[in-house]
Amino acid sequence: xxxxxxxxxxxxxxxxxxxxxxxxxxxxxxxxxxxxxxxxxxxxxxxxxxxxxxxxxxxxxxxxxxxxxxxxxxxxxxxxxxxxxxxxxxxxxxxxxxxxxxxxxxxxxxxxxxxxxxxxxxxxxxxxxxxxxxxxxxxxxxxxxxxxxxxxxxxxxxxxxxxxxxxxxxxxxxxxxxxxxxxxxxxxxxxxxxxxxxxxxxxxxxxxxxxxxxxxxxxxxxxxxxxxxxxxxxxxxxxxxxxxxxxxxxxxxxxxxxxxxxxxxxxxxxxxxxxxxxxxxxxxxxxxxxxxxxxxxxxxxxxxxxxxxxxxxxxxxxxxxxxxxxx
Ligand code: UDP
Numbered sequence: 001x002x003x004x005x006x007x008x009x010x011x012x013x014x015x016x017x018x019x020x021x022x023x024x025x026x027x028x029x030x031x032x033x034x035x036x037x038x039x040x041x042x043x044x045x046x047x048x049x050x051x052x053x054x055x056x057x058x059x060x061x062x063x064x065x066x067x068x069x070x071x072x073x074x075x076x077x078x079x080x081x082x083x084x085x086x087x088x089x090x091x092x093x094x095x096x097x098x099x100x101x102x103x104x105x106x107x108x109x110x111x112x113x114x115x116x117x118x119x120x121x122x123x124x125x126x127x128x129x130x131x132x133x134x135x136x137x138x139x140x141x142x143x144x145x146x147x148x149x150x151x152x153x154x155x156x157x158x159x160x161x162x163x164x165x166x167x168x169x170x171x172x173x174x175x176x177x178x179x180x181x182x183x184x185x186x187x188x189x190x191x192x193x194x195x196x197x198x199x200x201x202x203x204x205x206x207x208x209x210x211x212x213x214x215x216x217x218x219x220x221x222x223x224x225x226x227x228x229x230x231x232x233x234x235x236x237x238x239x240x241x242x243x244x245x246x247x248x249x250x251x252x253x254x255x256x257x258x259x260x261x262x263x264x265x266x267x268x269x270x271x272x273x274x275x276x277x278x279x280x281x282x283x284x285x286x287x288x289x290x291x292x293x294x295x296x297x298x299x300x301x302x303x304x305x306x307x308x309x310x311x312x313x314x315x316x317x318x319x320x321x322x323x324x325x326x327x
Contacts, residue, residue, distance in 0.1 A: 002026040003236065004061075004068045004110075006052065006101065007075030008045065009036025012116060012172050012225055014179045016072060018042045019229035028065050030058075031075060037325035040179055052097035055104065062108040070112030070236050071105055073098065076145070079187055080120055083142035084281040094145035095152075102152060106160045112239050113164040114232050115153060117146045119221070119248070119287045121168060128254075129221075129290035132168075132246055140282035150246070157244050165235035169228055170221035170250035170289045174310040175317030181225075182324030189260060190222070190311060194318045197270035204272065206257050208279035211286075217257035219286040221250035224304035224313065234298040242297065249300075250289025255307045267311045 003020055007013040008029030013036070017027045027045035032052075041047045046065065050057035052075055062068065076094045077083070083090040105113070120143030121136045138144040146168075156162040173190050175181055181191050195201045209216035231249050238245075255263075265272050294300045304310050 001069040001236070002028065002067050004028045004030060004065070004071045005045070006030050006071065006073045007036060009033055009038060009041050009047075010074055011181045011183070012228055013072070013074035014040035014042065015176060015225040016074070016229040016232050017045050018176070018179055019226065019233060021045065023233055025233075028061075028068065030061055035183060037182060039325045040182075042178065052101050053093065055100050058100055058104040062104055068108070068110055070114070070239070071101070071110060072114045072116070072232055072236065073101060074116045076116070078142065080140045080142050080282040081187060081280050083140045083145075087141040090141040090145040095148055098149045098152060102156055102162075106156065106162065111160070111162050112236060113153060113162055114235050115146070115149060115164060115166045117150060117166045117168040118143055119168055119170040119250070119289065121147050122287065123284050128286060129250070129252055129288045130248060131290040132248055132293055139284050153244070163239040164244045165239065166246040167228070167231060167235060168246065168248050170223055170248075170287055172225050172228055173222045174224035174226070174304055174313040176226055176313065177317065180317035180321055180324070181314065182321070189257060190264070190314050191318065193261060193264045193272055194268070194315055196272045197264065197268040197315070198318060198322055200322070202273065204261065204274045205277040206261070206274055207277060207283060209276045210279075213256060213285055215256050215258045218283055219254035219256050219288065221252065221254055221288045222260070222307055222310050223250045224302060224310050227302040227304055231294060231298070231300050234294075234300055238298055245297070247291070247294040248289040249291055249294060251302055251305050252289060252291055254286060254288040260307065260311070263307050263311050264315075267308065267315050
């Protein structure tokens with residue numbers, strides 16, 4: 001298939017573009033390079049620089065690259081914390097950009113769409129691990145924006161026959177030799193911890209140790225970016241057979257911030273000093289996924305099921321790219 005990957009110069013988008021090429025698909029990456037890196041786009045992909053905020057960019061994209069069979073939509077603002085400071089970047093820009101993309105895609109005859117959605121839809125889960133029947137309570141404007149895009153897809157499905165999958169993933173993490181996590185500014189736990197191990201930061205600040213969890217720090221489900229990438233491909237390849245679907249995606253086991261820190265100390269051999277700071281707005285105490293449905297229906301199976309192999313893969317990349325893609 002010929003797949004358009006929006007945000008394909010970003011962390012998860014570039015990993016997915018790479019896996020798509022390995023699986024034998026053609027890839028067109030569309031990215032404004034606001035957060036993404038040109039160097040992260042795999043060599044075999046066509047790269048188009050453009051912005052979903054400008055409809056004419058999207059119109060040119062589809063005109064110049066006819067025959068797109070499906071879209072994987074990663075391009076968006078993605079930070080829970082930032083969304084609590086700048087809600088309209090999320091509640092306006094993420095929605096308008098997705099609407100622009102969907103409008104032009106439907107006009108171009110595209111009827112397959114995979115959405116990079118989020119576990120931030122589950123701020124107040126009744127049971128853990130969280131399955132697809134859990135009540136939606138977005139934890140932040142970021143989560144709300146993804147939920148609204150899911151609803152757009154629902155209506156595009158009913159009205160235009162769009163087939164779609166919403167993949168609500170938990171904490172994307174880990175790296176592969178050819179693509180890594182490089183955000184500026186970096187806000188994610190594992191790369192920040194590894195920056196301390198590389199001597200680029202003095203310490204890591206843990207956001208709160210008074211949560212109702214066994215050690216007081218937040219518990220998250222860390223899932224390897226390559227495993228997420230393979231889930232997107234399975235979802236795309238099964239759309240015609242199974243129709244539209246929504247899946248939660250994680251490893252199914254939770255690790256506290258302290259446990260992540262301890263594992264990173266073991267993997268890196270560095271003491272990684274830490275301090276405890278206040279809670280970060282928008283952070284639920286525990287988020288662990290049930291990925292039963294996608295395992296059963298699509299045969300998805302993570303290749304990196306444990307936190308140590310995820311941190312090891314991240315450490316390998318960060319040691320080789322101490323300045324990220326700028327190295
Ligand atoms: N976290 C932390 N210190 C940091 C960054 C993150 O304690 O400098 C915590 C954060 O509160 C959350 C977990 O680590 O409980 C994972 O956060 P991250 O930003 O990596 O991913 P998110 O859960 O926001 O998707």
